[in-house]
Amino acid sequence: MYKYDDYDRNLVLERVKQFRGQTERFLAGDLSEDEFLALRLQNGLYIQRLAPMFRVAIPYGMLSSVQLRNLADLSRTYDKGYVHFTTRQNVQFNWPELKNIPDMLESLHKVEMHAIQTSGNCIRNTTTDQFAGVFKDEVTDPRPYCEIIRQWSTFHPEFAYLPRKFKIAVNACPTEDRAAMKVHDIGLELVKNEHGETGFRVFVGGGLGRTPLLGSAINEFLPELDLLTYLEAIVRVYNQHGRRDNKFKARIKILVKALTPEVFAQKVEEEWQHIKDSAAKLTVEEINRVKGFFVEPSYEDITSSTEFEEQLASNKAFANWVNRNTNEHKIPGYSIVTLTLKKTGIPPGDVSDDKLELIADLADKYSFGEVRIAHDQNIVLADVKQSDLFAVWRKAQTAGFATPNLNMLTDIICCPGGDFCALANAKSIPIAEQIQRRFDNLDYLYDLGEIELNISGCMNACGHHHVGNIGILGVDKKGQEFYQVSLGGCSGKDASIGKILGPSFAREEMADIVEKIIDVYVENRTAEELFLDTYRRIGMTPFKERVYAKAH
Numbered sequence: 001m002y003k004y005d006d007y008d009r010n011l012v013l014e015r016v017k018q019f020r021g022q023t024e025r026f027l028a029g030d031l032s033e034d035e036f037l038a039l040r041l042q043n044g045l046y047i048q049r050l051a052p053m054f055r056v057a058i059p060y061g062m063l064s065s066v067q068l069r070n071l072a073d074l075s076r077t078y079d080k081g082y083v084h085f086t087t088r089q090n091v092q093f094n095w096p097e098l099k100n101i102p103d104m105l106e107s108l109h110k111v112e113m114h115a116i117q118t119s120g121n122c123i124r125n126t127t128t129d130q131f132a133g134v135f136k137d138e139v140t141d142p143r144p145y146c147e148i149i150r151q152w153s154t155f156h157p158e159f160a161y162l163p164r165k166f167k168i169a170v171n172a173c174p175t176e177d178r179a180a181m182k183v184h185d186i187g188l189e190l191v192k193n194e195h196g197e198t199g200f201r202v203f204v205g206g207g208l209g210r211t212p213l214l215g216s217a218i219n220e221f222l223p224e225l226d227l228l229t230y231l232e233a234i235v236r237v238y239n240q241h242g243r244r245d246n247k248f249k250a251r252i253k254i255l256v257k258a259l260t261p262e263v264f265a266q267k268v269e270e271e272w273q274h275i276k277d278s279a280a281k282l283t284v285e286e287i288n289r290v291k292g293f294f295v296e297p298s299y300e301d302i303t304s305s306t307e308f309e310e311q312l313a314s315n316k317a318f319a320n321w322v323n324r325n326t327n328e329h330k331i332p333g334y335s336i337v338t339l340t341l342k343k344t345g346i347p348p349g350d351v352s353d354d355k356l357e358l359i360a361d362l363a364d365k366y367s368f369g370e371v372r373i374a375h376d377q378n379i380v381l382a383d384v385k386q387s388d389l390f391a392v393w394r395k396a397q398t399a400g401f402a403t404p405n406l407n408m409l410t411d412i413i414c415c416p417g418g419d420f421c422a423l424a425n426a427k428s429i430p431i432a433e434q435i436q437r438r439f440d441n442l443d444y445l446y447d448l449g450e451i452e453l454n455i456s457g458c459m460n461a462c463g464h465h466h467v468g469n470i471g472i473l474g475v476d477k478k479g480q481e482f483y484q485v486s487l488g489g490c491s492g493k494d495a496s497i498g499k500i501l502g503p504s505f506a507r508e509e510m511a512d513i514v515e516k517i518i519d520v521y522v523e524n525r526t527a528e529e530l531f532l533d534t535y536r537r538i539g540m541t542p543f544k545e546r547v548y549a550k551a552h
Contacts (some may be wrong), residue, residue: 003296302333
């Protein structure tokens with residue numbers, strides 16, 4: 001993973017000192033709320049329903065065991081002993097006191113972390129596949145390109161005050177998209193051309209929230225050396241033409257839709273001609289320099305393990321977990337392990353301080369001291385020897401991270417909702433728990449197959465409800481919490497935005513409603529068909545008729 005040099009350390013430490021002074025002046029009454037607003041947002045600090053919310057950056061989702069232990073210590077010292085991992089591969093503290101934020105930033109600085117550009121109208125954390133660099137089918141490791149984008153966008157003076165926040169995702173897998181690339185302001189797909197050269201297919205104008213849209217391809221092959229100059233041209237066009245009079249219409253997706261993708265692409269091309277050969281043009285040497293931070297760990301030359309095969313054959317629970325929660329690694333004898341943070345009764349994405357330290361121990365002992373945060377709010381140990389899987393499973397099981405429900409109905413993506421967020425119209429966490437308790441039979445879940453169920457507490461869509469196969473949105477109806485359901489969303493290669501089922505439901509009805517939707521799927525599916533396949537084949541009507549049928 002990327003390691004700070006003196007320039008990075010000094011830059012982040014200077015920002016910590018600046019914010020300490022700004023916070024002290026605000027607490028002393030020398031800065032007004034409005035004056036402090038932009039300053040705190042630039043350092044990841046929100047004012048939420050019950051306390052400040054402090055968001056820390058995890059570049060492309062990678063953390064070392066040292067950084068995990070630091071997060072555990074901060075949560076124990078300054079918060080309520082847990083953290084929340086988000087769908088943007090970031091981490092949030094929900095209960096810090098404002099006076100302690102500068103101390104938290106200084107502690108983060110010591111382990112090469114910060115909160116710069118985790119909020120505000122700027123380029124946010126660039127995300128990617130949690131299996132980057134270890135998945136055998138990817139075009140090439142996307143992390144060096146994410147790091148190049150991070151260095152370019154951090155403190156970029158031209159893009160510090162964009163019309164709205166701006167999000168970039170990079171995907172390098174030709175068969176799957178674990179980065180939800182098409183629902184980002186810019187989605188970059190690593191590809192090879194007919195000459196074997198590396199480049200990007202560029203998507204622009206995707207996003208969720210109030211107006212959910214999928215990104216449109218505006219460049220089928222952008223050479224890798226042109227990455228930054230082309231990104232700069234896109235953001236310049238957005239900065240110049242994006243609306244600032246209405247925050248709900250200020251995202252680039254609105255501009256791309258208004259202009260049409262073809263006209264937007266033309267404007268980018270015109271802008272690019274001015275800067276394509278500027279100092280920001282990458283060189284092979286620079287790309288290789290950054291790639292040098294992502295060298296492979298010291299993998300062993302492993303022959304097949306008869307003990308592992310015997311453990312699989314003799315322990316059904318272990319076999320279920322291996323089948324569901326591990327993926328094939330590009331190196332023979334190794335596996336990619338996903339620790340699920342979706343145990344019933346614990347809010348999705350939440351991890352306590354002691355469990356963070358346990359994960360750090362697992363990373364040190366079994367996965368070269370590193371973990372990745374997935375956008376579906378789970379944690380990945382990317383380099384586990386198959387001969388160690390049984391031991392990892394045992395420890396993960398004890399800690400509650402081995403629920404073998406990955407990508408199943410109960411592996412719910414869920415924002416903090418009305419329990420914490422000042423923007424939320426309704427609570428999300430109780431809905432997730434209600435559904436998890438209703439569908440607690442693993443054999444039935446396996447029979448249902450993969451189903452993505454996402455929940456957001458408001459239209460800002462932090463829970464990505466628009467791209468859930470089943471999406472649930474909290475809405476306010478005359479001061480009462482209700483929930484709107486959508487079907488048919490998908491964030492993968494065949495991305496789609498879900499369509500609204502109909503009128504919303506009361507909180508206590510939600511598990512019943514989901515069960516009726518599942519019943520329709522079970523009654524209509526064909527062999528090998530997943531929920532999304534059945535929905536796309538039979539359409540919305542059978543689901544609507546069942547859910548809204550009047551009782552006789």
